Amino acid sequence: MVQQIGSAVLDLERGTLRRDGEIVPVRPKTFDLLAFLARNPGRVLSKDELFEAVWPGIIVTEDSLTQCIHDVRKCIGDETQSLVRTVPRRGYMFQTAADSLSASLPPATAAVAVGRTPEPMVAVLPFRVDVDDTTAKPLFDGAVEEIINALSYFKTIAVLARHSAFALAQYSDQDIWATAERLGVDYVAEGAVKSADDGYDVRVVLSETASGRSVWAQTFSFKTSEIFAFQRTVAQRIATALVANIESAAMRRTSPAPAANVEAYIHILRGIALLRSYGEGVNQQARDHLLQALERDPDSGLAHAYLALADTIIGGYGSAPRSVLDRARDRALHATALSPDEARCHRILALILLYRGDLNAAAQHFARALDLNPFDADTLAQTGFFEAIRGHGETGLTLLDQAIHLNPMHPPWYYFDRGEALLVLGRYQEAATAFSCLPRKDAWHLAQLSACYALAGDTEKARVCAREGRQLKPGLTIQAIVADLRLERIEDRERIRSGLERAGWDETPLLETPLPATPLKG
Structure with a gap:
């Protein structure tokens, strides 16, 4: 899970913290504390709770916790203590993910990015299937994706995207609900699949995130060949359960079954x-x-x-x-x-x-x-x-x-697209941060990153990226990079050219040790 925390990016899966695209050295206990805070935003965490989370079974003094909090704030650049707040006589509270992201965005876009949509938001999680049924897993993962897609057609409902819904399902049951609520999800739909004679029995439950109350539940029994009708029916029932007046015309124009068999x-x-x-x-x-x-x-x-x-x-x-x-x-x-x-x-x-x-x-x-x-x-x-x-x-x-x-x-490709928008807007340091979040960078990505650093005035980082990019593709010139850009405006292309020239792209000597090429998909 990747989370924006002010100007830092916390990657819980990889166990890394980045600021301005650079890895921040973090001591193990400091990272454990930051991870626990990030998983529990918006509520006061007592000192005992933090002791148990970070130092389970070990007796430590309050000074250890105080120092660890200090280290966390230093690592994420929270000098004003606006992200990790001290609550007198009670403990500490971590700023919510939405508020953290809002702080890093301009006012015009922050409201769009983190404000709760007026429509109810639903997350449809991957259905639970028998691990021994090799056909059921891809079949019902696809069914869930089609249900998500069908729900997106209702303009009175917002639906968590498939990528996030499937990532959310990797959490434990308790964390699923906490994380879903933090992401602004109002309802969660879950399903359990059992194989029948020539088909499946599927129990689908729609629950309210805040209370856990079941809003709608139904069991479906159908033949394998009827999977498409099942997808459509589930989407309609979820929509009907969430809003009183559904745009039925929107559902009628949804795509036909993606395949005839x-x-x-x-x-x-x-x-x-x-x-x-x-x-x-x-x-x-x-x-x-x-x-x-x-x-x-x-x-x-x-x-x-x-x-x-x-x-x-x-x-x-x-x-x-x-x-x-x-x-x-x-x-x-x-x-x-x-x-x-x-x-x-x-x-x-x-x-x-x-x-x-x-x-x-x-x-x-x-x-x-x-x-x-x-x-x-x-x-x-x-x-x-x-x-x-x-x-x-x-x-x-x-x-x-x-x-x-x-x-x-x-x-990951969202980072590149957002970086491109920030680059066009002249917000070079933010663009560099976005490009730096790409887990795999090819020579063209490093060229963009190099140009951003140079335009932001960080010549040293710009030249490092230029050396890495040229090592990946020695024959790639500034002229070829600019010619490959999809930027429509001449001034945007010339800005990249200027940044690459300042970074010394064509003149930068190659690294002695070859770097593996790891192109980004997306």
Whole structure:
């Protein structure tokens, strides 16, 4: 879990703390205390509770706790003690994640990014299945994703994005509820799956986060081939339970079943999962699954769209040969013709058009995707990135912050897109912080980071990034980097050129020890 704390970024999974993109050395007990505070925001933690959490079974003095609190504040830059507050005679209280993020954003975007939406927000967690049933896991993970997607069509409901919902499910039961409430989730939907003779029995429960009260529960029994009707029904029942007057027209225009048969559907799910992952050959494996899906269901718009995306990724995104991008565009257009009301098809087509340089056509399909599914976090994020590279930095950043609100445990590529928007706005240090959060950086990412540091006046860090980037791709010149940029405005491209020149990109000597290439997916 990655959490913004003021100007610092705490990564509980990796056990790291970063400020301005740099790893902050933290002593083990200090990190344990910070992690415990971050998991329990907004409530007073007694000293006894902190002793038990950080020094279980060990007798320590209050001086040890006081010193540890002091170290935590120093590590996160909390000189004003506004994040870790002392509550006299009671203990300490950690500032909420929302307030911490708000402090790091400008007023215009903070309200969008962290303010609670007027719509009730629901998180649909992955259903619990028998671990021995190898078919059920991908099938019901896909069903949950389709339920999330269907709920996003209701403009009276906000839904936590799939990436965050699945990450949330990795917590213990107690932490799920606490974390869900902290993320602004009003309701949690959970399901338990049992195999039946020729299908499944699924118990779905919708509960209120604050009280734990069950709002709606129902058991469904259906054949495997009826999975699509099950998805649609669950989405409708959840929506009906949350609001009195549902926009029924919105549900009627939702996408048809993503495949005509379950076998094709499972191949689509496996293909999408592989495209979201990292590793040698995963994109080609994804392509193979999508081709198998189309063998079983040639009219699946979603399969055609994701196959077009797979071909684009394998080809090198915007660096793919024109013939590859042309074929991908034609396939994505075919996908939208087959599924005109499927927002994901329009979003993928918009991305491919962006890579081809067809910006006006891309704008139309981003707008269509957002109109069809206004609460899809990935669509919001990618539309925000598109607006930013066209020079509309504030609009882009607002959309990206809305995406982060719906998908707080988002995939890494959100950092790059937000960094690009901040760079366009001239907020170079914040842009550098965003780019630094990328877990894997290729030469182009290091070029962006180098330019940001240089434009922010930090020449030393800029030159370090330049050396690392040139080591990854020795032949990459400033001219090639600027030519590859998707920034529409000349002044934005020239700003990057200026930053790279100040960083000495073309003149910086290579490192003696080669660095492994670790390109970012997304």
